[in-house]
Amino acid sequence: MELQPKGPSTKGPADLFTGDVRFDVVANGQEPSRLRVNLFAQGACTMCHSHAVGQRLHVTEGRGLVQSRGGEVVELRPGDTVHTPPGEWHWHGAAPENFMAHLAMGESPGAGGGPESEWGDLVTDEEYRSR
Numbered sequence: 170m171e172l173q174p175k176g177p178s179t180k181g182p183a184d185l186f187t188g189d190v191r192f193d194v195v196a197n198g199q200e201p202s203r204l205r206v207n208l209f210a211q212g213a214c215t216m217c218h219s220h221a222v223g224q225r226l227h228v229t230e231g232r233g234l235v236q237s238r239g240g241e242v243v244e245l246r247p248g249d250t251v252h253t254p255p256g257e258w259h260w261h262g263a264a265p266e267n268f269m270a271h272l273a274m275g276e277s278p279g280a281g282g283g284p285e286s287e288w289g290d291l292v293t294d295e296e297y298r299s300r
């Protein structure tokens with residue numbers, strides 16, 4: 170058994186997130202585990218990105234938005250869970266006038282499997298404020 174006491178949260182890097190984002194690493198599994206769980210509290214949104222093995226977001230607080238590339242902007246409320254399949258480009262974040270907290274759950278692709286996530290363009294203000 171290993172207790173992982175809560176430490177200071179990490180500030181999300183400005184090249185991946187707009188605005189103020191902080192996160193705690195909940196799980197960073199070592200092989201053979203590939204589990205990745207992070208708890209995010211944010212007042213803004215991610216850049217457009219994709220995850221090699223997909224991702225599940227589970228909203229715990231606030232009000233959020235998620236959009237797959239080319240799709241509608243969808244509102245998220247506490248208790249909602251979103252799955253983005255492997256390689257699907259998307260962004261997610263807090264609604265413009267709210268904060269949001271979510272668990273982001275995924276897996277590393279494993280040894281030799283390439284990067285966990287790929288990052289692309291900034292979400293336009295038009296997309297971010299369309300809902």
Ligand code: MN
Nearest residue numbers: 218220224261
């Ligand atoms: Mn994502």
